Amino acid sequence: xxxxxxxxxxxxxxxxxxxxxxxxxxxxxxxxxxxxxxxxxxxxxxxxxxxxxxxxxxxxxxxxxxxxxxxxxxxxxxxxxxxxxxxxxxxxxxxxxxxxxxxxxxxxxxxxxxxxxxxxxxxxxxxxxxxxxxxxxxxxxxxxxxxxxxxxxxxxxxxxxxxxxxxxxxxxxxxxxxxxxxxxxxxxxxxxxxxxxxxxxxxxxxxxxxxxxxxxxxxxxxxxxxxxxxxxxxxxxxxxxxxxxxxxxxxxxxxxxxxxxxxxxxxxxxxxxxxxxx
Amino acid sequence: xxxxxxxxxxxxxxxxxxxxxxxxxxxxxxxxxxxxxxxxxxxxxxxxxxxxxxxxxxxxxxxxxxxxxxxxxxxxxxxxxxxxxxxxxxxxxxxxxxxxxxxxxxxxxxxxxxxxxxxxxxxxxxxxxxxxxxxxxxxxxxxxxxxxxxxxxxxxxxxxxxxxxxxxxxxxxxxxxxxxxxxxxxxxxxxxxxxxxxxxxxxxxxxxxxxxxxxxxxxxxxxxxxxxxxxxxxxxxxxxxxxxxxxxxxxxxxxxxxxxxxxxxxxxxxxxxxxxxxxxxxxxxxxxxxxxxxxxxxx
Amino acid sequence: xxxxxxxxxxxxxxxxxxxxxxxxxxxxxxxxxxxxxxxxxxxxxxxxxxxxxxxxxxxxxxxxxxxxxxxxxxxxxxxxxxxxxxxxxxxxxxxxxxxxxxxxxxxxxxxxxxxxxxxxxxxxxxxxxxxxxxxxxxxxxxxxxxxxxxxxxxxxxxxxxxxxxxxxxxxxxxxxxxxxxxxxxxxxxxxxxxxxxxxxxxxxxxxxxxxxxxxxxxxxxxxxxxxxxxxxxxxxxxxxxxxxxxxxxxxxxxxxxxxxxxxxxxxxxxxxxxxxxxxxxxxxxxxxxxxxxxxxxxxxxxx
Numbered sequence: 001x002x003x004x005x006x007x008x009x010x011x012x013x014x015x016x017x018x019x020x021x022x023x024x025x026x027x028x029x030x031x032x033x034x035x036x037x038x039x040x041x042x043x044x045x046x047x048x049x050x051x052x053x054x055x056x057x058x059x060x061x062x063x064x065x066x067x068x069x070x071x072x073x074x075x076x077x078x079x080x081x082x083x084x085x086x087x088x089x090x091x092x093x094x095x096x097x098x099x100x101x102x103x104x105x106x107x108x109x110x111x112x113x114x115x116x117x118x119x120x121x122x123x124x125x126x127x128x129x130x131x132x133x134x135x136x137x138x139x140x141x142x143x144x145x146x147x148x149x150x151x152x153x154x155x156x157x158x159x160x161x162x163x164x165x166x167x168x169x170x171x172x173x174x175x176x177x178x179x180x181x182x183x184x185x186x187x188x189x190x191x192x193x194x195x196x197x198x199x200x201x202x203x204x205x206x207x208x209x210x211x212x213x214x215x216x217x218x219x220x221x222x223x224x225x226x227x228x229x230x231x232x233x234x235x236x237x238x239x240x241x242x243x244x245x246x247x248x249x250x251x252x253x254x255x256x257x258x259x260x261x262x263x264x265x266x267x268x269x270x271x272x273x274x275x276x277x278x
Numbered sequence: 279x280x281x282x283x284x285x286x287x288x289x290x291x292x293x294x295x296x297x298x299x300x301x302x303x304x305x306x307x308x309x310x311x312x313x314x315x316x317x318x319x320x321x322x323x324x325x326x327x328x329x330x331x332x333x334x335x336x337x338x339x340x341x342x343x344x345x346x347x348x349x350x351x352x353x354x355x356x357x358x359x360x361x362x363x364x365x366x367x368x369x370x371x372x373x374x375x376x377x378x379x380x381x382x383x384x385x386x387x388x389x390x391x392x393x394x395x396x397x398x399x400x401x402x403x404x405x406x407x408x409x410x411x412x413x414x415x416x417x418x419x420x421x422x423x424x425x426x427x428x429x430x431x432x433x434x435x436x437x438x439x440x441x442x443x444x445x446x447x448x449x450x451x452x453x454x455x456x457x458x459x460x461x462x463x464x465x466x467x468x469x470x471x472x473x474x475x476x477x478x479x480x481x482x483x484x485x486x487x488x489x490x491x492x493x494x495x496x497x498x499x500x501x502x503x504x505x506x507x508x509x510x511x512x513x514x515x516x517x518x519x520x521x522x523x524x525x526x527x528x529x530x531x532x533x534x535x536x537x538x539x540x541x542x543x544x545x546x547x548x549x550x551x552x553x554x555x556x557x558x559x560x561x562x563x564x565x566x567x568x569x570x571x572x573x574x575x576x577x
Numbered sequence: 578x579x580x581x582x583x584x585x586x587x588x589x590x591x592x593x594x595x596x597x598x599x600x601x602x603x604x605x606x607x608x609x610x611x612x613x614x615x616x617x618x619x620x621x622x623x624x625x626x627x628x629x630x631x632x633x634x635x636x637x638x639x640x641x642x643x644x645x646x647x648x649x650x651x652x653x654x655x656x657x658x659x660x661x662x663x664x665x666x667x668x669x670x671x672x673x674x675x676x677x678x679x680x681x682x683x684x685x686x687x688x689x690x691x692x693x694x695x696x697x698x699x700x701x702x703x704x705x706x707x708x709x710x711x712x713x714x715x716x717x718x719x720x721x722x723x724x725x726x727x728x729x730x731x732x733x734x735x736x737x738x739x740x741x742x743x744x745x746x747x748x749x750x751x752x753x754x755x756x757x758x759x760x761x762x763x764x765x766x767x768x769x770x771x772x773x774x775x776x777x778x779x780x781x782x783x784x785x786x787x788x789x790x791x792x793x794x795x796x797x798x799x800x801x802x803x804x805x806x807x808x809x810x811x812x813x814x815x816x817x818x819x820x821x822x823x824x825x826x827x828x829x830x831x832x833x834x835x836x837x838x839x840x841x842x843x844x845x846x847x848x849x850x851x852x853x854x855x856x857x858x859x860x861x862x863x864x865x866x867x868x869x870x871x872x873x874x875x876x877x878x879x880x
Contacts, residue, residue, distance in 0.1 A: 109467075111467025114465065117465075121456075122462075124459075133466070137466070184462070188465070310677065310679065311680070313677055314693055317673070317677070317745075324703070324715075327711060328707065328711070379607065381601050382598075382602050382604060386602070396605050402862070402865060402869075405795065405798065406802075406861065407799075407802025407804070408804070409832060410802075411615075412832075413854045441608065469594055496702075501805045502833055506832065506833070506836040528706040531707075532809065535709065535714070535809055543714055550707050553707075
């Protein structure tokens with residue numbers, strides 16, 4: 001269980017491969033996207049995206065605003081289905097199953113592929129109820145003591161338990177922004193997803209809260225496959241193992257993070273990471 | 279604006295225009311204020327008139343007696359019971375259908391042609407005069423479905439009358455629920471109905487309740503539809519089941535006002551006071567309910 | 578632990594969701610049923626009525642005496658009564674409502690608005706039977722002091738009171754329309770040195786014209802359909818006249834009059850209320866449609 005200041009953060013150039021390397025091409029990808037196009041009505045927002053995301057790693061999507069990285073993230077759990085008029089061409093395979101086939105149970109997909117939003121959105125209920133909700137609707141609640149145990153476990157996973165264990169039945173809206181976001185992470189983890197999608201999870205938070213979230217991500221990747229969208233390049237460099245650079249709806253380059261930030265193959269990538277355009 | 283010559287008749291045309299314009303500006307404001315004062319005055323006169331005519335007649339006896347040919351002995355009890363009874367049955371009929379329809383239109387219907395037609399239809403229905411609903415109730419509930427002149431027929435008629443208002447205000451309440459709440463729920467693997475039932479509705483409930491009470495407050499004052507579709511005007515008994523004949527406060531008041539004897543006019547005024555008291559208590563209950571729900575929802 | 582096809586518990590919830598959606602849809606469909614019901618009930622009885630009375634006599638006859646032994650079914654007296662009362666109501670409600678709206682939208686401070694708007698809402702919320710009492714037992718006697726020839730039942734008392742009742746509607750709808758006019762237009766006018774009154778009357782009101790007209794038309798529709806005020810204070814003597822000091826009967830008051838009596842079903846007297854009701858429905862429906870269309874056009878102009 002990490003605390004706020006005990007773990008040093010990785011720095012650019014500090015990244016060596018002493019971690020288990022699932023960038024090893026023998027490990028099958030968790031998410032395999034093949035030639036994905038995405039349309040809002042007539043407007044094409046994503047063009048010809050192909051990418052293989054490895055399990056138990058953190059993959060970052062970076063790019064200037066409007067480049068489609070959030071849209072792409074939301075296709076991975078079919079969150080865009082809620083918006084009318086959207087259309088998808090191509091395939092997204094998770095564990096080798098195309099999630100856009102007609103037989104796919106979207107509801108179950110969303111449990112397995114969890115999402116944390118840019119602006120934290122705790123339910124206007126107590127802290128306990130926020131987490132219990134996801135368990136109950138998925139039939140994972142169990143007995144009263146089992147439920148309490150699962151809630152505690154999720155809060156511990158999100159490094160929030162110590163701070164809230166005495167006020168579980170108070171309103172979630174009374175917490176600070178950083179705490180609310182960690183609650184949303186705990187809520188997502190409670191239903192035991194395999195993949196966690198995070199859309200700019202720390203962009204609305206102060207630097208200390210951000211640091212805690214980044215440490216959390218570092219811990220979580222042992223168990224989960226994490227995809228994080230961020231506009232903060234330093235954050236991507238600190239936190240991720242692989243990075244994908246998007247521009248105007250296309251995937252420009254995708255490689256190990258240290259390579260993207262030190263020796264990118266594409267000029268466009270180099271221009272972006274060196275700050276030549278925003 | 280620069281300070282120019284005073285309001286005098288100097289030769290400067292610009293100065294005169296400015297002065298004239300300022301005068302008309304002030305005059306306009308005065309006229310507008312007078313208009314508003316007239317409206318206020320009318321309300322004041324109304325209240326004063328009713329209270330002075332009726333307060334003397336208002337008593338516990340009056341509330342609990344039955345109508346009679348002798349004005350001094352007449353009371354309002356059957357009408358009061360009738361009004362309360364009718365409103366309750368109307369609510370029972372209108373709320374489930376109204377809320378369900380609003381949920382459909384707001385959460386499921388989207389912009390499909392069917393949904394838009396239904397919306398248009400509801401907006402139209404909200405503007406149809408209430409007397410037409412009375413005719414509908416007469417033809418459909420009283421005659422065709424054979425309910426006769428009963429509480430059920432009257433309540434069904436009123437339910438149809440308030441339905442558009444309930445639907446419109448429920449939709450507003452649903453629309454006020456932020457989309458991020460729904461998204462958060464979907465992202466956890468909840469189905470649409472689970473999201474609506476466990477997240478959206480609890481948050482929207484205070485707004486729905488307020489809209490409902492507004493609709494029922496209107497319904498309590500409705501006279502014409504019930505005269506046509508069911509009520510009797512001289513009730514000597516209070517209704518005891520949904521199949522009994524009944525009358526309501528506004529109709530009793532109407533009955534008394536229509537009599538030439540002055541004593542009955544006092545009864546009518548007292549009846550109006552009872553009606554107003556009933557309306558105020560309904561609104562008070564509504565506010566209390568809404569506050570209770572708002573507190574519950576927050577934690 | 579991979580994502581496989583849907584398992585048993587989920588399939589049951591899928592069917593449940595499907596049923597729920599259908600139940601909700603049928604509830605929404607009920608509103609269409611209401612409209613169909615109204616049209617059907619009115620049409621059936623009106624058609625039966627017109628089998629006995631020619632439509633020409635109905636729409637152009639000048640005597641309405643359906644209960645006499647020599648019945649006449651010309652509806653014009655009722656239409657005249659409705660028109661007369663509504664005109665008086667509009668003479669009160671439209672100018673006052675518009676002025677009130679201009680004041681609230683362009684001039685008033687928050688303090689004034691906080692007092693005035695609840696008062697207007699109260700005025701709109703008073704049950705019409707109370708207004709009827711007020712018209713008959715307060716307004717008429719007061720007017721009789723200035724006009725001794727005024728009959729106890731007349732058109733001017735309910736007209737004025739109805740105007741006061743409808744004033745809040747005109748005021749709030751017109752205010753909405755004026756608030757929809759973009760600030761830029763007002764600022765352009767002020768920048769030229771115009772006063773507030775000139776800006777309001779010459780720029781804002783014309784810009785909000787279709788919205789304001791929509792409000793006016795809706796007010797007329799409301800006046801035409803109003804029942805209790807006229808039933809109590811206007812009288813029960815159908816009369817083709819434009820004299821506001823004598824008793825008249827409106828279409829709505831007639832329907833109430835017959836319903837209070839003992840008219841058996843299937844008789845021609847019974848059918849008259851539906852025929853008159855049909856006329857009323859068509860009139861108000863037409864006005865409502867025009868008003869809605871104008872409001873839509875206004876919204877498009879300033880979307």
